[in-house]
Amino acid sequence: MNLIILSKNDFIEDTGPVHIRDHRLEHIRDVNKSSVGDELRVGLVNGNIGCGRITSIEKDKIEMDVTLDREPPAPLQLTLMFSMVRPRVFKRVITQASAMGIKKIIVVNSYRVEKSFWKSPVLEEKNLNRYLITGLEQGQDTIVPKVLIRPLFKPFVEDELPDMIKDTMPFVAHPYASELCPYNVGRPVTLAVGPEGGFIPYEINKLIECGFNAVHMGERTLHVESAISGLIGRLM
């Protein structure tokens, strides 16, 4: 937790001080081993970042005076669309995407996605929100990404996606693409990443029809998390 994320409810009055309970209290006390007088990086959810000075530590709450005087880092100009993955991988992908500064995430279906994944509790709003916040705590950001869940591939790609990719360069990572993924494109990007074996030909063709460029990153098959961060490191 590189940034303590505060919500409006943590403020005693509108301007502070704040009272921190829950897992953040445990983290500050047991992991950071902070004491009264210490200053920690804090940020208001969807708001500014700044500094929190601990004024008291009690068993069930920590009190801080906070100053929120800096804007969070600029959003990454990239929309990530990935096919649903095994729930334990999903958590890591969502958290990582949030930590990297992505503000729009779309979870889509693909023929190769196991149907049972769509029933996983990881997709419930409360859980999703927790993974996103964990990512923001990691990346030191406050702006909660928007996540769209789209379990039907065809209507999503035909009806919604064309509008979403306007004014972006749309790429789909595809192991059998002939083109290598370009570097530093200098424009907003939409990046689509399929299951490990790739989207099936029908899906790739739908995405190409929609305007996507199919690109690859070499002969090796990478885990979805490595592929996503490698592609983003290269494109942006």
Add this chain to the structure above:
Amino acid sequence: MNLIILSKNDFIEDTGPVHIRDHRLEHIRDVNKSSVGDELRVGLVNGNIGCGRITSIEKDKIEMDVTLDREPPAPLQLTLMFSMVRPRVFKRVITQASAMGIKKIIVVNSYRVEKSFWKSPVLEEKNLNRYLITGLEQGQDTIVPKVLIRPLFKPFVEDELPDMIKDTMPFVAHPYASELCPYNVGRPVTLAVGPEGGFIPYEINKLIECGFNAVHMGERTLHVESAISGLIGRLM
């Protein structure tokens, strides 16, 4: 497991057939759900890649005729040096590095590394080898990376590192660097990645003295795995 890795011991005679037991047997039977006649991608450890045709499936072994007629993918021209991490993260980093095609990995100390990490069984040769092979199975490669374990920072950086970085561009990822990590450098690289908070100033200075360029990838603090794959996607 995108590639079944064979060792010399799996061959009944020098040229085959092969008998597969252990976790690969379970994978082929229970995950791939393969049958007699199916062809699977196989590779000989440190050797060629090719195809294995299943000729029989028994309870305790699978027999295959194999043809190994292709070279494995070209190695990634990058040496990865990273500071020791929490054992469960270590496993993922080593496996990912192996999957990405890195052939030389150096695990170093840093002031911010918890001493207990160095005593973890993840560093034992047998375990290390298993993570490396898992990475090769993922990335579809056969050449086992070399791993150097260097729990003393100063003597390693002073005595061994200068020779190792010859003919490479050496970069160290550093959150407070002023220079952004460059793209597609077109030359062999040595990439050093410190703990999440970065190497301490003393260590960064030692690396800079040794010839490293300190670079960053933006304001956000990423997990070591995301940072490594993002930097590699960008540099290579």
